[in-house]
Every structure is written in C-alpha cells, then in structure tokens.
Amino acid sequence: MKNLILFSVFVSCLSTTSSILKAQTLASNNTKARARYNKDKVYATTQRKIFNITSWAGASISDLLAKWGNFTRKNELPNGIMVYSFEYTYSGSGGKYTPGYTVTDQFGNVLEEKAGKDNTYSYNFTEYYDFYVDKNQFIIHVKTGNR
C-alpha cells in the first residue's frame, strides 16, 4: 500500500514537471517569436521615416524649396551635380551637480561623508539633409543623418 502511494506521488510529480516544462517552452517560444516581431517592427518604423524624406528623389528641386524654404548651403560637385543642404543644429544641457561633504570632529576624525553626484549632460549635433540635383533640376539622390 505504501509503495502504491509512493508510486502515485512519483507519477504525479513527473506529470506536473512535464506540464511545467511544456508551459515554459511554450512561453519561451512565444517570447522568441515576439522578439522577432518587435525587432522587425522597429526596423519597419525606422525605415518609414527615412523613406518619407528620401522619397523627394525624383522630384524637382523647386518643389522641395517651395515646401522646405531656404536651404542652409549649396555646393557644386566637379561633375556638375548641385548639393542643396538643409541643416538643423540641436544643442542643450541639463541635469544637476550635487556636491559631496565630509563632517569631522575637532580631532579631524571623519564622522560622516558623502560623495558628490554629477548627473549633468550636454548635447550638440547637426541633423542634415543633402539633396543632389542634376542639370535638369531634378533630385537624383538624398542623404540624411547627423554630423
């Protein structure tokens, strides 16, 4: 009788472990599938932003200027292609600095000490859009990024 009970407990444990493992595998597979979906989604979203800007390729430069206004500068390449650049500079800073302190007694023994904390930050970058224009005044290529 005792053996029968032990055997039942053993079988029950095995079954539970197997169920848990199966559930964990399913969860893990779902997580991996979700990971791929998220990765592909982020790529599609990023590409869309670039795509929308670079879809000016094929249009005339006058249409772009009518919509975007004045360019930052214009350069002519040796092969006669004109580059119209639009640049937007972003800069700023933030965060704060909290100085540290040390408390000592009259004998110079340190009673309390706290290190300073520096959470300050600053940034400065230029977002650029370069439009390459051929002799017929059509945009043949667009480059964008930060410099």
Added chain:
Amino acid sequence: MKKIFVTIILLVVVKTMSAQQSYFTCDEIAVYLNKGSVTINLPNLSKEEIKQKIQSLIKERNYVYKPYYSNESLVSFRDFARICDKSKCGSDLIAKTIFHLACNAGFVKITIDYEIYSSFYGAELLINDNDDVASKNDVPFAPYEFQIWDKYADEYPEAIYVFNKKGKTKVKNGEVQKTILNFFNRYITDIKSYLEN
C-alpha cells in the same frame, strides 16, 4: 572518327560547365561576387556601343537607371525583385540589387551592391527613387539574416546557417542558400548573354 566523337563530348562538357558557372559565393555574412567582380570581354565593341547596349538592357528588363552613381565610364542601374516565397524559403525574400558596369572599349567589369530583405509577416515592400525600402502600412520586415543563434532557428526558418553557444556554425537550410546563389547568378548570366549577342 573516335577523335571527333571525343572532341564533341569534351565540347559539350565544357559548354555545360560554363553554363552552370557560379559567379557568387555565400557565407555566414553575405553573398559575394567571386574575386569581387566579373569581367565580360566584348572584343568587337567600342565603349559607346557597350554603353548603348547596357541602356537597352536596362529598358528591356525594366531596371532603373541610377544617374547618381553613373558617370562617363560607369553605368549603374537597380533591380528590386523577389528571390523566393515564404512557402519555399520560410519567409518572403526580396533583393535590392544595384549593378555597376564599368565600361571600356572591349570589356565591361561588373560589381554589385545589394540588400536582401526578409518579409516574414507578409509585408508588401516599396522602394523609392533613392533606393530606400519601406513596407505598406509599416508591416514588420527586416534585412535578411544569413545566420541565427540555434535557439532562434524556429523563428528564423529562412536563415541559412545556425550557430550554437560554442560558436560552431552549420548549414541549416542549404536549399535557401542554393536559391539565393541561383538568383544572383541568373543576373550575371543574363547580362553576359545580352551584351555578347
């Protein structure tokens, strides 16, 4: 008689081998043109004649001429085509290929730039005149992964290679590798045949 027979057999073998010539190699990272380029000899054609033939090829095949990359001695064009379907490769694979044909009297040298995209979720891909790719309604897609960690093998059925924790790599999907290589090979075979005839 026997000599003629042997010569014919040899000619057939050589012809068959050259017809099946592989111009590309594939590894865990990418597909490469063997030696980085392919040179086609066209001894009876001038530089201008070669350039004209390339322009006709672009028109007939519906490729897109790329003035940004082209110059006096270089003609560049682009194709955007499906390599294979999800049913065959595990995911829809689409290639953006930019061909650069450096022309000179008597020969043309081909190099390519390409990107393969994997559309596992059925995204319909769009390409603009700047060669940038997006998907209709922003359905997820991504650049093709030639190799994947073996733990993710089921999530990336289209990957050719898998690697394990020890960094050991093995071919998981030889059929996809063959399909990709054949796809790119067909381009070169076609360009060669078009320019030679």
